[in-house]
Amino acid sequence: MELKYGASREKPREDAAMQRFRGHRVGQFIHWGLYALPAGRWEGKDVEFAAEFLPRVAKVPQQRWEALANDFTLADFDAERWADTAVALGARYMTITTKHHDGFCLWPSAHTDFHMGNTPSGRDVLGELVAAYEARGIDVNFYYSVLDWRHPDWRFTLENDADNLAFARYLDFAMKQLEELAERYPSVKGFWFDGTWDESVKANGWWTWEVERMLKERLPGVVVNSRLRADDLGARHVDSNGLLMGDYESGYERRLPEPWDRSVAARDWEACMTIPQASWGYHQGPWAQSTLKHPWDVVDMIAHCTSLGGNFLLNFGPRGDGSMAPAEVEIARTVGEWLAVNGEAIYGCGYAEGWDYPGWGYFTRDSSTGKVFAVVTRAPASGRIRLELPTGLELVGLRLLGSGEYPFKGLADSVFEVELGGASNAGPRVFAVETSALAH
C-alpha cells in the first residue's frame, strides 16, 4: 500500500550511530519533574498509582499543581551524582524526561512559561545532565511527551474545526520545542517519544513523520523510537504495510517479550522498566516502596532483552529535592557489579542464531566475534543445567566469567551437562561456550 507517512526503510539501520545504540544494551531511564515533590501523596493520602499521574488521578487544581514549581528548589540535585549512578549501574546511555505529560520543562524553554527558568534555582537541569553524563562517556537521549495536559491547545480527540485549529497550534508549539531541544543540546543522541496514543495524534501521522525528518536533518545519526510514529491511517509503531517506523520498537513498557520468541530479534527494540511495580516518578508510599525489584531479576531482564537483540532501559525516579533514592542506587550498584564481571555477554551482544531457548536462562552472542555465552539466571533446583548445542557442534571448553575453565559432562552428541552447585552470591553465572564441529 502506498503510504506518504509510513516507515522510511524496510531493514534495520546499519550506520555507526545505530550500531552504537544497539551495542549499548543497558540504559538508565530517569523520570524527574514536579511530580517528585508530592511523590504519590496528596493532601495526606497515598494515591496508589504512578506518581507522575498524580495531577490527573488526584484531580489536583491546575494552579496548585503549577505552584509546585516554587518548591522545586533542587536543594540536593547534583548531575554528577546522578551520572555516577549510571556508571555504577553499567549503563551506556541515559534517557531523561525533558517534559512529561504535565507539561513542565526541565529546560528554560522559550515557548512556555512552565519551565525550570521559573523556579527558585532557575537552573538548566538538561544542560547540567548532558555535561555530566557525556563527561563519563554516557550518551544522553531525551524523552518528550507529545501529550500535554496543561497546554490550552492540546486535544485528546478532534471533534470539530475548532479542535482541528487548536490542535494545529499545539503541534506547531511541540515542533518548536523539539527544534529548540535540538538547537540547545546538539550532542543529544536520541529522542524517546511518549504520549502519542490519543486519536488527535494518530490523525496527524504527517506531523510525526515531519518531527522524525526534522530531528534527523538537524542531528545526523540521532535515534528515534517507534512510539513517535503514526502513518497515514493512524497505525502506530508498525505502519499499515507491517514495517517498523522510527529506528527501534518501543512498545515494551514494564513488560518483556513473553514467551521468548526468536522472531522479536528481527527488529531493533528496547524494553523500559520501573524499579517499583508501577511508578516511574518517585513514589514515597509503601504501595511502591514495598515492590522494588531484586537486582538478579533486573539481571534476568537484561539478559532476556540481549538474547533477543533488544536494549533494556531501567528507570530511576529521583526524589523531589533532586537526590537519588538510596534503594535504587543500591540496586544500580549490585547490577553494575554483576555487569563488571559478566558484561562481555551483554554489551555488543545479541541473538544467538541456531541456539534454542534453554529455559534456565539465555544464550547471547557477541555480534562482532561470534562468541556465544550461556547466562544462567534461572538455575534448576537440581543445581545442574543441560547445555544443548546446535546439531553438529561439540563443546570443547566452558569458561565461567570472572573465574576460569569449568567442568562439563557429555550426555549425547551436542548435549552436555554442567554441575552448578548451589546459588552463587555473586548472582547469575555466565559461561563462555567454546564449540567446534563434531568430529564424525
Ligand SMILES: C#C[C@@H]1N[C@@H](C)[C@@H](O)[C@H]1O
Ligand atoms: C503511560 C505512561 C507513561 N509511559 C512511561 C514511559 C511513563 O512515562 C508513564 O508515565
